[in-house]
Amino acid sequence: MKNNILIIGGGPAGLEASAQLQRMGYNVILIEKSPKLGGHLAKWDRLFPDSVQAEEVLGRLLKGAEGVKCFTDTDVRAINRLDKSYNVRLTNGITVLSDAVLVASGFDLFDAVKKEEYGYGIYDQVMTNADLEAYFKSGSDRRIEKPGKIGFAHCVGSRDEKSGCRSCSKVCCATAVKQAIEMKQAFPDAEVFCFYMDLRLFGRHYEDIYLKAQKEYGVRFIRGRVAEVSENYDGTLLVKAEDTVAGKPLKVTLDLLVLMAGMRPSASGKAIGDLLEMSVEEDGYFAVRSGIAAGQRSPIPGIFLAGAATGPKTLPETLADARAAAMEVDRYLTEIFPDAKNYKQLVRERW
Amino acid sequence: MVDFGFGLVPSSRINLDLFDREKYEKLVAMEPDAKICMACGSCTAVCTAGQFTPTSLREAIEDVFNAKDDKALEALKACQLCGKCSMVCPRGINTRHLILSITKVYSKK
Amino acid sequence: MTPLLYLLAIQAADPEVIDRIPSGYSHFVIPFTVGITFMLCWIGVGCVRLLAAIPKADRIKFWKSLLIPKTIVKNLRDLFGDCLFHVKIWMRKPLLGYMHSAIAFGWFMLIVLGHIEVALFVPARLNVTRGGLFYPIFYRYFVWVNPGHTTLRGSFFFFLMDFFLLYVLSGIALAVFKRFRSIVLGMRHTTKPSLADRIALYSLWLIFPLRLLAESFTADLSGGSFLTVGVNHFWHFLFGDKLWFTPCWWAYSICLGLFFAAMPFSRYMHILTEVLWILLRNAGIQPNHPRKGVAEAEIYACSSCGLCLDACPMNVQKKNLKYSSVYFIRFLRRHNEKKINAIADKCLMCDKCHALCPVGVDAPALRRAQRATVNDTLPYDYSYLPLAVPGSILAGETTATLGTLRGGTGASLGDASGGAERSEAVERPKVLPGTVSNNKVLYFAGCMTHLTPRIIKSVEKVFKEAGVEYEFADRDGGICCGRPLMLAGKAEAASKVIEANKKLIEGSGCGTLVLSCPICYKIFKEEYHLEGIKVVHYTQFINELIASGKLKVEKSEKKIVYHDPCELGRGCGVYFEPRAALDQVGTLVKAAKEYDESVCCGGSLGSLTLDTRDRAKISESSLENLLAGDPETIVTACPLCLKTFSEAVSNSRLPIKNVAVKDFAEVFCR
16 A cells, blocks of 8 residues: 655755655655745755755755655645544645655745844845855856955854844854855955854864865954944945954954855744644744654654754755655554554554 | 962963852852853944943953953943943843943952 | 901801810820821921931922922922822823822812811811811711701701712722722732731721711711711611710721821822922922932832833733832832842833823832942943043044044044044045035934944935935944933943033034934933034934925825834923824824833833843733734834844744834835
8 A cells, every 4th residue: 555645845855755755665745835846955056065066966856756746836725634644735726635744844044134233135235145156056146246355144043042043053154164165266366254153064074175265265264253234335344243262353344245044944834833733842943752762753643854844954964864754754654554453552652 | 399480470371260159159140141151252343332442241251250350340341331232142141231240249349 | 357257256156066075075086196196297207307318409499499480380280180189190091090089189178178167167176285186087076066057058068078078988999999800990910018008008998988987977966968967867777876976986086097107107108298299399309319318208209009010011021010110119118228229220211100100200210320329339431432632532443433523524623643544544424515514414323223224224315315414423333322321320421421422523513413213312312412403313303304395205005003212202202203204104003002101112221130031021012012003014213122123023923924113214215
C-alpha cells in the first residue's frame, strides 16, 4: 500500500524530503505557496563556503524530486484530523487524504524596514543581503555604482530583543564574509568593512573564507554593532558603531551599507501551524518532540518538521534534516501507522 | 625577597582578585540588567556625551567586572541620561538606570 | 435695625424653640468633643508647622495672594468646585461625582444650616464657653419646638436639614455599594484602605444613619420634616411610646468622635488639608522637596480616591498597582523611604494621574523631587560642555558638531581654534543665501530622532515642499535637551545642558525653533526662555504651513488615529494642531481614550526602573486603545512613541499587522 504524504513547502527541505520519500515508495504530494520551487535558494546567487552556484544545487534537488506530485501557487485552506490521517483541503480545490504531513515551511527574511535606525527603505544606499544576491544574479541595482566604501552590518534582526528575535540566525556571518569577498572581486578598489558582534564561523571551511577575506581581500572586520546610520547631503551614509576592541566610538562614511537580515519564522508557515494547532516556542519557531532525540517530530502524531521551520539552519543542515525527517516518516508509517488496533498505545510509546 | 619594581609602579594588569563581590551584588540587586550585556558597543556608538568626551557604558560595565571602579565612574560621568543607548541596546538593558546604579554603588561618597 | 437683631427681637417675644435641657450639656457629647478637639489641635499645629517650613519669600507670596482679587475669585471657585461639588469627577464619571459631592456638599450644608438654625433660634449657644463646639451639632437633642409657634421659616429649615440628610445618605449608600462593585461607578481598581482609613471609613458610613436614627427619635419633640418625622411615626408604630433615644445620640456622638480622632491618620484628612493646598497652589508656590513645606500640604490633600489607579498605564499588570500615585503619597506620609524610592523610580511620568486628579495633586512633580533627593548629588561632570567661555572648550568633534550651527549663521559663536575650517570639512548644511535672518527656521531633531530617520527625512521633505528656509541644527548630533536629566531628578545637571544648548541656539540667529521631539519641546518651551525665538513643535508648524497654504495637501478617506504623546498633550497642552492638520489629509477616528486621557505608549524616558517586558505590556494596551476605531494608520508625533508602536505592532501576537505606524510629518510627504 502506498501511503499519501503531504509536504508543505517547496524549498530545499521540502524538495529533499520528497525525493527521499519518493525513493522509499511513498506517494508524495508537495505544495508550494509561491509560483516557483526552490524557496530562498532560488533567489540566491552563490553559496558559502565554496561559492557553488545556487542554481546548480537547486538543479540537483529538483532532479531528485522528479516525479513528485507538485502544486505550486498552492496553500492549505483547511486541515481536518481524522482517526489517524489528515484530510487537507488545498487552495487549488484539491483535497488530499494524507497519512503523514511534513511541514517544511522554512523561514522569512527579517524585514529590515523594522530596524529603522539603519534606514532601509529610507536612505537610498542601504540594501539587504537578499538585495545583494539579486544584484549578483541580475548584475544591476540602482544602489550599486562603483561603490568606494562598503559596509556589512551583521545581526540585523538577529540577536536583538528589540526586533523580537533573541536567537542567532547562523548563516549571516558566513554569508557576509562570502558577500564581502564577492564585492571585493567585483570592485577590487573598494574598501569593505564588516561590523560584527561575534563572528560565528563554525562550519567546515568557514574559517577558511574568513582567512581568505582578511588575507587576500583585505576586508576590515570591526567588532561592534552598527548602531546609527545617517545620510549626508551627497547621499553617502555616515555609519556609527563602537570599535569595541579599540574601546572607541567610530564613524565611517560609506557608499553602500548591506544589512545582513536574519531569519524569522515563516509567516505563512505559522498560519498553517495554526490550522494544525501546532505549538511554537518563545522564538516563534515550531516546537519539536525533543530537540536532541526527535528534532523532526512535532508534538502531534503524524506531523513532521524539517528545515528552518524548527529554527535557523545552514543549507547542509537543512538537507540533512530533511533526510532525517524522511526516515522518521518512514518509521512512523511502517511501525506505528499500520497497526490500527494498537495505534494509540504505539503513539504513546514511540512518538 | 627581591622587589622587581612592582612596588614602585602598580601593575596595570586587570586583577580579578580585587573584584568586590559585595558591591557587585548590590549593583545587581539594584539593576539586574547589569548582568546581561554582550558588549556589542551600540550604547557607546550612539552616545550623545560620547561625541564630546570618552563615555561608554559598555566599558563601564567591563570596568565593574574587572575591579576598576574608578574607571567605571570615569566612563559614565559625562552621561546626559538622554536614553539613546536604551533605544539601541539589543539586549533591552535599562541603560539609564544601570548608569545611575553604577554611579550610586561605586562612587566613593 | 439689622435683620439679625430684628429676628432676635421676634424670638424674645415669642420663642419658636425652647431649651429642653437648660444646661445645654449632656454627657453623650464627650466623645465627639474630644475627637474634634484632638483633630483641630492636630491640624492647627500642622498648619503652623507647614507654613513655617515654607521659604520666607513663598510665605509672603502666600499671604499676599489671599488679598489679590483675581486669586480670591479663583480660590472660591476651586474651593467650591473641587472640595464641595467635585466638578472634576462629575465631568468624567457622573455617578462617582454624585457620590463624592453628596457626601461633601451635603455634610457641609448640614453643618452650615445647623449653625444657622442655632444662630436664629438660640444664638447664645454659639458661644464656645456655652457649648458652641458641640451644641450646633446636637442641636435637635437640646431643644423643644414651641407647639403652636412654628413658623414657615422654621419649617423651611426643618425641610432643608432633612433634605440634605437624605442627600448625604444617598451618597453614603453609593459609597457602601462602591466598596463591593466599584466598576458600576466607573472604577476598575480602588485604593486599599489602611487601618486608620478603615476606622474612619466605617465611622463615616455609620455617622449619617445614626444621625437619622437619633434625630428621628427626637423628631416629635424637637421638630423635623418629611424624613425625620416620617421615620419618627414609623418608630411609634413599631415600638409605641417607648423610644430610647439617649443610646442613639451616644452612638452618633461616638461615631463622630471616632471619625475625627482617626481623621489625621486617614485619607479623610484631605477634607481640611485640601483647602490649604488649594490656597497654596493658587498662590503659585512650587514644592522643592517631596515632603516638606508645600509638598506636605499637597500629600495631605490627596483623598486616596484611587482615580489615579485606573489612570496609570502601568496598571495593565496588577502587580504594578502598588506603584500608583495614591500609594506613593501614602508612603510619603509614612516616611517609608525604601518604598518611596522604588515607587518614585518606577513611574513613566506620563502625567495622567496629575491630569485626572480631582484635587490637582502633581504626583509626578513629587516623584521628580524624590528622585532628586537621591540622584541630584551623584558625581557627574559636564565641564566638557561649551558653557561659560564660548569656543574655548570646543575642540575636535565638538567643534565639528557645533560648527554646523555656527558656520551656517555667520560665526556668531566665536571663531575659536580653527573650528570653522574643520567644520567646513565635515558634512555641513548648505547655507541658504541671506545669512542671519530673523525669519530663519532652525530645526532641532534631538537625540532620539536620530534613531528614527523617518522623522528627519519627512520633516526635511515637508520643509522643502513648503519652501521653508531652514537649517538643521543637529544634523551631526548635538547636546541633549536636558529633559531626561530633569525627569531623573537631576535639575542641576539639566541646567548645564540647557545653558549649553541655549547659547548655541540663541547664537544661531534664528527666529523660529522647530522641534520634532515632544520631550525637547517641553523643556525648550518651559525652561529655556529663548529671547526673541518662537519655539514650536513640528505639529504646530506643519499645521500653520497648511493653514497658510504653503503646504498643499489632499484629503483622503484613509482612517487615521492620532496618539497624543504624553509630553506634547498633557505636558504642553498641544491637542488641537496635530488633529487639525491630520484632518486635512485623512479621516480621523477616535481612540478609546484620547486627549488628556490618552495612554502612554510605554516607551517613556520617565521611568527609571521599568523593564522591557513590563513596557511591552503597556505598549500593547496602549495599542489596543488606539485600535478602538479600527484605523488603517496610527500617527504619532514623538520619536519614542513611533519606535515603540512600530515594535509593538510587529511583535504583537494580535492580528493587527495591517496597521501602519507613521510619523506625523510622514503623512504630509508625497
